[in-house]
Amino acid sequence: MSAAEPFLSRRPWHELPPALAPRLRTRLPELTTEMVQAIRREVRDYRQPFGSAVARDVAEAVRLAATQFTELVEEPDAPQHHYVPRFRRLGRLEYLSGRGMDGLQAAYRIGARVACRRYVDVARDAALSGEIAVPLSEAVLTHIHAMAGESVTGFEEARAGAADDVLRSRRLLVARLLQRRRDPLAEPLPDLARRAAWPLPERVRCVLLPASVKVPGLDADILRVTRDDELHLVVPDERLLTAFQDTGAAVGPAVPLEEAWISLHCARLARRLGRTSAQDHLAELHLLHGSPIGSLLADQVLEPLRDLPPGKAGRLTETLDALLASTGRTAPEVAAALGIHPQTARNRLRQLTALYGDRLDDPAFRFDAQLALRSRSTGHSSLL
CATH class of the missing domain: 1.10.490 (Globin-like)
Structure with missing residues (x-):
């Protein structure tokens, strides 16, 4: 009508x-x-x-x-x-x-x-x-x-009658891009992008900043929205990232447009780790994302060290890490990695053998231990 x-x-x-x-x-x-x-x-x-x-x-x-x-x-x-x-x-x-x-x-x-x-x-x-x-x-x-x-x-x-339709459309567009679950009844993305005067790129990066941080000279093609004292930005061109140098911004990895929320999620995890580039630390972010399970695994692997004094447990933990990372699993290699005397390394390796026994030669345990120690480096085990 x-x-x-x-x-x-x-x-x-x-x-x-x-x-x-x-x-x-x-x-x-x-x-x-x-x-x-x-x-x-x-x-x-x-x-x-x-x-x-x-x-x-x-x-x-x-x-x-x-x-x-x-x-x-x-x-x-x-x-x-x-x-x-x-x-x-x-x-x-x-x-x-x-x-x-x-x-x-x-x-x-x-x-x-x-x-x-x-x-x-x-x-x-x-x-x-x-x-x-x-x-x-x-x-x-x-x-x-x-x-x-x-x-x-x-x-x-x-x-x-919406005189600011472009700005409004851009706010809706960035909210849509950062949604994990898509609404099938929502306006088609190409139509919304057209009203927002924003050419749809194939890949984007998301950037995370405290809302209080001012970034001068941001390009008009960078979409932005403020949520819970955070500034979330969707960057359509790698060249535009130079604006965030020396700002302490956490930058997510480059992802397909429809996965922009993943880039933002990675940026948030990177910020928790004190990193600025999520792209360079994806393995750590993956471990951090499952940190409760990683903590359980670390507790399980480090169980033999539970009753040791904290200082000794810490030294044996770093020795175990160096042993797992070595190629020949020899005392000189471990000593070089830790910067200690070879005899000290031998003493620690003997203690680890006494605590772990044949498990040190078990590929499955070695894999679990490496994963656990890497998880522990991104968070905290309740044991040590």
Whole structure:
């Protein structure tokens, strides 16, 4: 329905008995609850926690629609234009939330389906004519069509009137790129990028900075968003990374565009390690990502050292690490790696042999031990 057409130009409510109105009004809480549940169940966009802004908007929209429908049954010729701004607001909210109209249109259809069935049930419970089903369903569909038309008008007005649409689109775009789970009902990425005036690159890097850090001269092609006192940036060109030199920024690895969230995740882990380039420390980041399991493995490998004095346990741990990293597994190699006398290395190796026995020759144990010690270097074992 265009904005020029009168709201509810067709009025099939004349064919309905006004006595139905009080029956509907009595059942509205029950009926609207059922509609809201159906919409939340079937429209992913609206599966938000109860009490959230989206959940409140859905419940209010359903209540508004059911209330107006009841008024129309009671007084078919009563003015209804005061409802127009409220239905247009629903369309504006969809636009401002970064969604298209598909979700709202689906919600209208689901609400109409439930309303047709349940309103007929109410009429039959009231012993009204069995022939009421057809005109009642027609009235519901006419009402839904009018509401949807006004919401579309509100959506289009919001889009046309958004003077800062490029900036808004860029905020939505960076949020979309950094989402791990993609919304199938969201606006197609190429369309959003086009509105954001941002050519889609094949690969990007993400950069993480404290929000308090000011980086002068950032290129306009760098997308940015502030979240929880952090500045998240999506960088489409390697050459633009020079802006972050000497800023302490954590830079994620280059990834395909659809995996931008992984680059941000790596940047965050790198920052926890005190690194600036995640690309150069991917093995450490991988171990850190599984740090609880890595800690368990380290505790298991270092179990024989548990009862030793901390200083001695620490020396034997570094000796075990040097032994595993050596090629010939000889005392001179270990001594050279640790900067100690060969005889000291021999003494420590004898102690390790006494503690670990044949496990030092077991390839599986050696692999576990190397992994555990590397994990331990990125975090902390509870033993040592």
